[in-house]
Amino acid sequence: MLKNNSADLTIGFDVGGTNVRGGVITREGQILASRTVPTSMDTEQLEADIVGIVDELRADYEVDAVGLALAGFLDPKCEVVRFAPHLPWRHANVRESLSRKLGMHVRLEHDANSAAWGEWCFGAGRGAEDWVFFAVGTGIGATLMTHDTIYRGAFGTAPEFGHIVVVPNGRQCSCGKRGCLERYASGTALPDTCADLRGSYETTLPAEPTGKEITQAARRGDPLAVAVMEDFSRWLGQGLSIVADVLDPELIVLGGGVSQDADLYLEGAVQAMGQDIVGAGHRPLARVATAELGSAAGMIGVADLARSGR
Structure with missing residues (x-):
């Protein structure tokens, strides 16, 4: 049985050079559950790890979207990772790839922009x-x-x-x-x-x-x-x-x-x-x-x- 079937829940990821952390986030910015794995420098493995975390979390929580925060250059539409110095993606349409694998909306954003938005909504900003x-x-x-x-x-x-x-x-x-x-x-x-x-x-x-x-x-x-x-x-x-x-x-x-x-x-x-x-x-x-x-x-x-x- 799902612990929470609210459509207001989403999964947010911090995709860093050392670890990948994903968590179920409420509309109020609270973290209900999270998982962490080491960051792989193999593209397929990295995406498989992200999918694995999502599958594990949505077994307990109903979520309808996933967001990824990462350090690197994105295209203006925030779909393609052009270059990320500590990640394996190069000119890769990560949003399309993960949306297809997960069957849900995926949002990419630069990590500093993501953190700024979080602080503006819920923190010092x-x-x-x-x-x-x-x-x-x-x-x-x-x-x-x-x-x-x-x-x-x-x-x-x-x-x-x-x-x-x-x-x-x-x-x-x-x-x-x-x-x-x-x-x-x-x-x-x-x-x-x-x-x-x-x-x-x-x-x-x-x-x-x-x-x-x-x-x-x-x-x-x-x-x-x-x-x-x-x-x-x-x-x-x-x-x-x-x-x-x-x-x-x-x-x-x-x-x-x-x-x-x-x-x-x-x-x-x-x-x-x-x-x-x-x-x-x-x-x-x-x-x-x-x-x-x-x-x-x-x-x-x-x-x-x-x-x-x-």
Whole structure:
């Protein structure tokens, strides 16, 4: 017997480079059940895993749509995955393929856009009219929302603030360029910054620490880890100042995996942002807040988009 036969239920997916997580989401943004599997880099296996999760969940819940949030470039109609750096799809009509296999409506959306929609509906973006969601995790994703609309640009790829070059000929980025913002202000940047600064500070960190080890050490007051987080906050502040200069939003919401450690860098980032913007001291400054939905924002948001047909 189905646990819930409401047509208001949809399944939202967060399709990440490490794991695929799918959950049954209510109209109010609540997660009733979820499943997680490792991400396969084989196209057929990845789609089979998604179908398997849907079949398992809809054995207990009546759902009428599925939404997938993923990092990558989609076509303007959000049907074709043109390129996703951490997933196997290349110029693949994923919406058509999964709709056929599942026999139901499937909605694709960029992960940052999905998380932004979730925060606008149920979290820190509620009530905002012109605002930016800035996702800081493995990389940097961003979404501009005006009123109830996601701005996509002419070809559906806007805005890629994480790939603005801030250090010419700097660190190699997975996008192919060098010196992108996300190579200095993301979770994957922390170990590199740690390596760059290691000779200047005492530390108890291992030779090749993870980002989590660095943030944990910073909380203990480890000199090197503290310096790494200070460097991170300065770069993030510069990125936020670019957002403020280009878009002039009323609100910037910081999400993504690194947002859970905002107490280590948020104050410094906002200070750097205020110093770096054009007209510093003579203009209003966007309010900066942390996301409220955590890592579930993307799957909650894309589930709502799938439900509403937007």
